[in-house]
Amino acid sequence: MIPKPQLQDLKNIGYYSGKIIIGMGLTMLVPMVIGLLFAEINPALDFLIGTEITLIIGLILTKLCFTEKDLNWMQGMIVVSLSWVAAMLVAAVPLYLSGHWGSYLDACLETMSGFTTTGLTLVQDLDHLSYAHNLWRHFTPFIGGQGIVVIALCFFIKGVSGAFKMYVGEARDERLLPNVIHTSRFIWLVSIVYLILSTLVLGIVGIANGMKPVNAFFHGACIFMAAFDTAGFAPQSQNILYYHSLLFEVVTIVIMLLGAMNFNLHYHLWTGDRREIWKNIETRTLFITILLTFLITLIGLNQVGCYPRAAVMFRKGFYQLISGHTTTGYMTIYARQFINEWGNLALVGLICAMAFGGGTSSTAGGIKMLRLGIIAKTLKQDLKRIILPEQAIVEQKLHHLKEIYLEDKQVRAALLITVSYLALYGIGTLVGMFYGYPFLDSLFESTSAAANVGLSCGITTPSMPVGLKLTYIVQMWAGRLEFMSVFTLIGFFIAVIKGK
Amino acid sequence: MKRAVSHQLSAIGLIFFCWTVGYAQHISSTELINNAKEYDGKSVVYAGEAVGDIMARGDFVWVNLNDGENAIGIWLNKGLAKEIQFTGGYHAKGDRLEITGVFQRGCIQHGGDMDIHAQDIRKISPGRLVKEKLDIGKRNFTFILLGILGLVLIFVRRQGSRLQTR
Numbered sequence: 001m002i003p004k005p006q007l008q009d010l011k012n013i014g015y016y017s018g019k020i021i022i023g024m025g026l027t028m029l030v031p032m033v034i035g036l037l038f039a040e041i042n043p044a045l046d047f048l049i050g051t052e053i054t055l056i057i058g059l060i061l062t063k064l065c066f067t068e069k070d071l072n073w074m075q076g077m078i079v080v081s082l083s084w085v086a087a088m089l090v091a092a093v094p095l096y097l098s099g100h101w102g103s104y105l106d107a108c109l110e111t112m113s114g115f116t117t118t119g120l121t122l123v124q125d126l127d128h129l130s131y132a133h134n135l136w137r138h139f140t141p142f143i144g145g146q147g148i149v150v151i152a153l154c155f156f157i158k159g160v161s162g163a164f165k166m167y168v169g170e171a172r173d174e175r176l177l178p179n180v181i182h183t184s185r186f187i188w189l190v191s192i193v194y195l196i197l198s199t200l201v202l203g204i205v206g207i208a209n210g211m212k213p214v215n216a217f218f219h220g221a222c223i224f225m226a227a228f229d230t231a232g233f234a235p236q237s238q239n240i241l242y243y244h245s246l247l248f249e250v251v252t253i254v255i256m257l258l259g260a261m262n263f264n265l266h267y268h269l270w271t272g273d274r275r276e277i278w279k280n281i282e283t284r285t286l287f288i289t290i291l292l293t294f295l296i297t298l299i300g301l302n303q304v305g306c307y308p309r310a311a312v313m314f315r316k317g318f319y320q321l322i323s324g325h326t327t328t329g330y331m332t333i334y335a336r337q338f339i340n341e342w343g344n345l346a347l348v349g350l351i352c353a354m355a356f357g358g359g360t361s362s363t364a365g366g367i368k369m370l371r372l373g374i375i376a377k378t379l380k381q382d383l384k385r386i387i388l389p390e391q392a393i394v395e396q397k398l399h400h401l402k403e404i405y406l407e408d409k410q411v412r413a414a415l416l417i418t419v420s421y422l423a424l425y426g427i428g429t430l431v432g433m434f435y436g437y438p439f440l441d442s443l444f445e446s447t448s449a450a451a452n453v454g455l456s457c458g459i460t461t462p463s464m465p466v467g468l469k470l471t472y473i474v475q476m477w478a479g480r481l482e483f484m485s486v487f488t489l490i491g492f493f494i495a496v497i498k499g500k
Numbered sequence: 501m502k503r504a505v506s507h508q509l510s511a512i513g514l515i516f517f518c519w520t521v522g523y524a525q526h527i528s529s530t531e532l533i534n535n536a537k538e539y540d541g542k543s544v545v546y547a548g549e550a551v552g553d554i555m556a557r558g559d560f561v562w563v564n565l566n567d568g569e570n571a572i573g574i575w576l577n578k579g580l581a582k583e584i585q586f587t588g589g590y591h592a593k594g595d596r597l598e599i600t601g602v603f604q605r606g607c608i609q610h611g612g613d614m615d616i617h618a619q620d621i622r623k624i625s626p627g628r629l630v631k632e633k634l635d636i637g638k639r640n641f642t643f644i645l646l647g648i649l650g651l652v653l654i655f656v657r658r659q660g661s662r663l664q665t666r
Contacts, residue, residue: 210555
């Protein structure tokens, strides 16, 4: 028998969701100020309207659902999954008001794409978008990548043990410091230091490339936020191709790789323990999968001969591959070139890289390196069992922050999430094919959405079917939260209907 | 007589040449991207609005032209670029330019970028600064919401102080 949720459950969920919504409203003040600085009056009003609506909703929720009780696991998970949907809905308001998105749904896809650090975009006439709206597009992955709840934990929710339940619900389980709130603050500290340094570097590269200083630093900040948070948004419609610069590509590759690294590894890097980075199973798995998928991509590109020289093929292939593998989605080619020129084998290599994704507890999406490492180690262990005498005791170790003996529990968890991702990729592919898109195009776009990548082969356009837009929104959301809090939300709704 | 006829034919030929150059068939960016193999290395006429920055690189510049469907990078001589006065952004409508140049599917000189190496440039229409008008509807809506937010805040504060006195 499923117990029906009580009023106290709803109050707890409403109260904490309200707090997070208030936090979201206050973040909209940043693009509003930028709008005023660049003399963009109407865009500034768009963000003021967005802030007001968000604060009204948040305040009413916290008032009506006021509680001093702590969250339990179920409530924490539901708060997270609902907060992400609420954030998408309110953050889309200023975008929709700008007139650069064809519908409110398009604006919602953009914000969900931003928060989940995907990077699929439906913006129209991006080259004339205001600085304020452009900043907001890039700010959403910065908020979502570090975690919407992580922000709330830093500033609005103090001393609550339920904080950890929300933190885990956001697909994070690392505790770098003893307290989850201190961990959240550390994540923000790392991100802000990288933001300042990278903006400086990208700004200087931009000026060296001939950009105006204001644009160079604005683009630098935007590109950093979208690269470190593995989102793939860019301020101009040509994405990274706009800059026509090898140096810009090199710097963004470094930032994308940093973004795909587990925050635990950043912590070790910051505390001077560089050995951990080379020993860690995630780094090693990432290195191997990059090599393998790049090899497949190169063979594919070589077969079709779409690039006249090896160096050119290497540059284009490597950039798109790193972008896909780190689940960023930056592009130095046009979307249709994937389908028209790259050939099936190169695309398969890229799709595999996107599906694998980056590190756990990073801003990257996809199946993730730790899980792939665990599955590979399990395979190795089973092969050893077959080869060695029956009496032999076969133990398998892996190094992730410490030496760990592989247990069935870890393998089951890794396989469950991997299968869930594969199912999500498959469902999106089927929906794409239902709307008449070819298999490979549908698989590419579906994997890109569900693994929070953002590379597009041209399906994601404002004219795509509404059903497919909704499918991609759900894929991005479920993929980012790694299913658990989404499953809990589904269970909660079932309990509301069927519970006694 | 023969001379007069040849003069007339030359004049007609010149008029036809000017007409074809003046109204050359523009190729859209989508056409170029979707059929890149066919156009690779060929001379094309492409038109669009100059957007973003004009990025100087030695004796050349990069300017990106958006034809409303996509933007394509144009590599052109600094001297030719002098004609460009406005580039598109939030506060400006960029010059609309017509470029005659060689289309490259994967330019060897530029790391495989799809681009056009311009040989000639013509300004179709000049750009301009765009003056922003305050949207009265948005302004009024902002004030209405501000009023509602004020009322909600008063309600929240009152309940908060009531709880404290209890």
